[in-house]
Amino acid sequence: MSDSSLNNASPSNASESKLGIAPDEHTSAGNGSAIQLYADDPVIQLVPFAYKETERPRRVPSQLARLQEKNIVVDDPIFDNAIDWPFREFKVLVQGGTSDTAADPGDTRPGVVLGFDPPQPRRTSQPDGGAANATAETRICLFSVIVALEWHPTKKYVQQLKWAFRAASDFLYDVTDGYFAFGQVIIGGPELMDCADVQILASNRLLPRSWVSGLHEDRKYMPIRVGRGIWHKNNRVSIPWDEPEAYRTLIHEWAHYALELRDAYLETHYVSPGAPHNHIHDSDYVLQRGEYPLVIPQISITTESIMASLEGTSELVPQMGSKANGQQESPWEEIRKRDRYRKLEFDPKARTLEGPGRLPLPLPVIHVTDTLKQELQAWPPTDAILDDFPKGVQFDHCWAYVIKGSPTAPLHLISQGSIDARASQRGFRLLGVAIDNTVVLIGKDHSDRSIVVAGLIEAIETPTDRGDAIVKIKQWTNVTPAHFPLVDVVPSEELRDNGQMAKIAVNVVSEGSSAWIFPLGYGDPQLIETNQFTEVPTLDGHVLVTWNDGSQLVISSFSQGGNPQTGTPTGGPPITAGSSEGNSMLFFADKHLRRDYSSTKIVTTLIHTAAELDRLPDGAQARGYAFSLSCNTALPTELDPTLILYFDRDSVNDGGDLVIYRQDDLDGEKWTEIPTYQPRNSFFVAAPLNAETAERLVANKPDARIERYRLYWKPRGAQANGSSGSSVEMIR
Structure with a gap:
C-alpha cells in the first residue's frame, strides 16, 4: 500500500x-x-x-x-x-x-x-x-x-x-x-x-x-x-x-x-395559425410540419435523465435505452469521447x-x-431580518435591493430577490447588509400602481427573544419615478475575454437621468452615459437609474447570453439566453450546423413599467414584466429562435387567453399581439422570433437591434390591438 x-x-x-x-x-x-x-x-x-x-x-x-x-x-x-x-x-x-x-x-x-x-x-x-x-x-x-x-x-x-x-x-x-x-x-x-x-x-x-x-x-x-x-x-x-x-x-x-453534458429538455414543435384564442388541442404530439417551428421545454413522462428532469430520477441516462431525451448519443459516450x-x-x-x-x-x-472564519465572528452580522415594511406595498412580486453608499454615490448593490410568501409572519432576510445601507423595494401599491420606496438602515439589533438580528429602518421614503423609463442593455460587436462576453451599453428612455451599472456579485459600479459601451466582468448585473439627486430611482436587472462554442466531439444548443430570474428565456434548435455562433450575444433586460402599460386599449391586462431583448448581430433565424415567457398559475382567467405583445415603435406607446402558443398544462407561452415578430432583431442593418415584449391576458372577442396578430395552436 x-x-x-x-x-x-x-x-x-x-x-x-x-x-x-x-x-x-x-x-x-x-x-x-x-x-x-x-x-x-x-x-x-x-x-x-x-x-x-x-x-x-x-x-x-x-x-x-x-x-x-x-x-x-x-x-x-x-x-x-x-x-x-x-x-x-x-x-x-x-x-x-x-x-x-x-x-x-x-x-x-x-x-x-x-x-x-x-x-x-x-x-x-x-x-x-x-x-x-x-x-x-x-x-x-x-x-x-x-x-x-x-x-x-x-x-x-x-x-x-x-x-x-x-x-x-x-x-x-x-x-x-x-x-x-x-x-x-x-x-x-x-x-x-x-x-x-x-x-x-x-x-x-x-x-x-x-x-x-x-x-x-x-x-x-x-x-x-x-x-x-x-x-x-x-x-x-x-x-x-x-x-x-x-x-x-x-x-x-x-x-x-x-x-460537459447538455440539457435534454428542449424539443421542436411545429405549429400553425389557428382560430384566434383557440387553445383546444386533440394532441400535443407533432403530426405534420406547420408554419412555425417552436423550440420549447418539453419534459416527457418517460424521461429518466437528470439532464432533462430532476423529479423522480437519479440517473444520467434512462433505465431503458442509452439516450436521454433529445440526445444524439448517450451521456456516457459523450464523457468518454471528451x-x-x-x-x-x-x-x-x-x-x-x-x-x-x-x-x-x-x-x-x-x-x-x-477570511470567512474571521467574518463569522464579526458584529453586527451582515445577515438580518427586515420586518418593518412600508405601508401600502404588496408583497407579491416585490423586489428588494441593498445599496451600499448612497443612491447618488453608490459603492455596491446587492440584489435580495423577491419578498417571499413567509415575510408577513417571519420577515424577510437581508444578506450582506450594514448600518447606513439603503434598502430599496420595487413593486405595486394596493391600487396596483408601480411603486419604489427606499429606507436607510439606522441600526441592526438582536432582541433577547430571538436569535436573528433585526434591521431598523429610519424612515421609508417614496422614490417612485415620475415617469418609469424603458431600459435596454445593448451588447456591442466587440468581444472580450476570449469571446466570452461583449461590451455593453445602456439605453435609458428618460431625460435627466443618471445610470449606474453594477456587475453581479463583485466589481465596482460604473456611471455611464447613454449608449456608451463599457466592459463589465460578469454576464449579469443591474442598472440603477436615478433622477433629482436620488429622490427618484428604479433598478433593472440584465443578463447576457451567448457563450463560446462547445468544442468537438459534441456540440450543443449554440446560443443560450434569458433573463437572470428565468421568467423570459430564448431557446434555439440544436441542428448541429457547422457555423460558429460564439460571437452572437443577446442581452435580456427586465423592465419595471408605469401603470398605464398594465392595461392596453384592447382590454389586455399585464401578466408579467416587460422584457427588452437586444443582440449584437442579426438573430440566426435558421435556428428557430423561440421566445418563452413564464407566468404564475393564477394568471389565467376564464374568458380570455395569454398572449405575448410586442412594442411596435421603440419610442411609441403601441403594443401589438404576436402569434403565441401555450402548450397544454404548462406555465409558459411561446412565440417564434422572425421577420414578423422580431423585425429589429433579425434585420441585417436595423436602426436599433432592440425588441421589447410583455405577456398579457386578453379577453376573447376583443379587437386586436393593431395588426392582425393571432394565437397559434398545434396542428391536429
Whole structure:
C-alpha cells in the first residue's frame, strides 16, 4: 500500500468504525450488558493514480491565476494540500463489508460499486484492513469544489452548505453509478467570487446558470451561478440548498460544468395559425410540419435523465435505452469521447444501475477559508431580518435591493430577490447588509400602481427573544419615478475575454437621468452615459437609474447570453439566453450546423413599467414584466429562435387567453399581439422570433437591434390591438 493511501477507519483502530455509546461506569458495562455497535461499512483505501507532469489535471489558466493570488492554505491530503487540482482519480481498495461490495448482476464495468445499501449496525468489529487483505477494487474521480458567497454568511448558513454539498456529492455518486463524487469543498466569501467553481449570490430569484465545459476549457470558464436557494415560483418561497429540490439542481449544473453534458429538455414543435384564442388541442404530439417551428421545454413522462428532469430520477441516462431525451448519443459516450477522466475506464454501454445510494466515505472534506472564519465572528452580522415594511406595498412580486453608499454615490448593490410568501409572519432576510445601507423595494401599491420606496438602515439589533438580528429602518421614503423609463442593455460587436462576453451599453428612455451599472456579485459600479459601451466582468448585473439627486430611482436587472462554442466531439444548443430570474428565456434548435455562433450575444433586460402599460386599449391586462431583448448581430433565424415567457398559475382567467405583445415603435406607446402558443398544462407561452415578430432583431442593418415584449391576458372577442396578430395552436 502506498504511503499516500487514505483510509476511512479511525486513527486509533484502523479496523473499526464504532458507533453508539462506549461502555463506562455510568452504563451496564460492568455486568456485560452494554451494547457495542459497529458500522458494517467496508474498509476503504484510496490510492491516487500517478500522472505525468504534462498530463496532471490542473485548473484552467484564467481561474488558476486568480486563485493563486488569494494565498489559500488547505490541509487536505486528498489533493496534496494544493488548490490547483480540479479533480483527482483514485484506485479504491475495498476490504470487508456486506452487500455493499457486491457487483450488480449483469454489470460489465470493472470492479465493484460501493454504497448500494444503507449502513447497518453489527456487534463485532470489522476484520483488519490493508492492501494484502483487499477483496475488491474499483475506481473513482473526486472533484475539488471552490464555493464563493457574495456576502459573509452566518455560521448557520455555512453549516447548511456543508450538509448541502455532502448530499449533493452522494447524489452525484448515485447519478454517475459510483464514478464521481466531491472530494473537498472550499467555502469562502466575496474574495473568491472571481475564481470560484460555484458562486452563491444573495438573491433568491436567480435562475441557476452554468456553461458546458467550464471546468476544462479556459475560454469557457465561468463559475456556476446560483442564488441563496432555489425559488419555488408558485409557492413564492426559497428552498434551502440542503433540501433535495435544491442540491439536485447543483448536480444538474455540475454535469454541465464538469461532465460537459447538455440539457435534454428542449424539443421542436411545429405549429400553425389557428382560430384566434383557440387553445383546444386533440394532441400535443407533432403530426405534420406547420408554419412555425417552436423550440420549447418539453419534459416527457418517460424521461429518466437528470439532464432533462430532476423529479423522480437519479440517473444520467434512462433505465431503458442509452439516450436521454433529445440526445444524439448517450451521456456516457459523450464523457468518454471528451477523454478528461482517463483513469476511470468506464464502459459507456454498461447497464444503468438502480443506485448506489451514497458514497461510504466521510467526504467531501469541508474547508472554510481563514477570511470567512474571521467574518463569522464579526458584529453586527451582515445577515438580518427586515420586518418593518412600508405601508401600502404588496408583497407579491416585490423586489428588494441593498445599496451600499448612497443612491447618488453608490459603492455596491446587492440584489435580495423577491419578498417571499413567509415575510408577513417571519420577515424577510437581508444578506450582506450594514448600518447606513439603503434598502430599496420595487413593486405595486394596493391600487396596483408601480411603486419604489427606499429606507436607510439606522441600526441592526438582536432582541433577547430571538436569535436573528433585526434591521431598523429610519424612515421609508417614496422614490417612485415620475415617469418609469424603458431600459435596454445593448451588447456591442466587440468581444472580450476570449469571446466570452461583449461590451455593453445602456439605453435609458428618460431625460435627466443618471445610470449606474453594477456587475453581479463583485466589481465596482460604473456611471455611464447613454449608449456608451463599457466592459463589465460578469454576464449579469443591474442598472440603477436615478433622477433629482436620488429622490427618484428604479433598478433593472440584465443578463447576457451567448457563450463560446462547445468544442468537438459534441456540440450543443449554440446560443443560450434569458433573463437572470428565468421568467423570459430564448431557446434555439440544436441542428448541429457547422457555423460558429460564439460571437452572437443577446442581452435580456427586465423592465419595471408605469401603470398605464398594465392595461392596453384592447382590454389586455399585464401578466408579467416587460422584457427588452437586444443582440449584437442579426438573430440566426435558421435556428428557430423561440421566445418563452413564464407566468404564475393564477394568471389565467376564464374568458380570455395569454398572449405575448410586442412594442411596435421603440419610442411609441403601441403594443401589438404576436402569434403565441401555450402548450397544454404548462406555465409558459411561446412565440417564434422572425421577420414578423422580431423585425429589429433579425434585420441585417436595423436602426436599433432592440425588441421589447410583455405577456398579457386578453379577453376573447376583443379587437386586436393593431395588426392582425393571432394565437397559434398545434396542428391536429
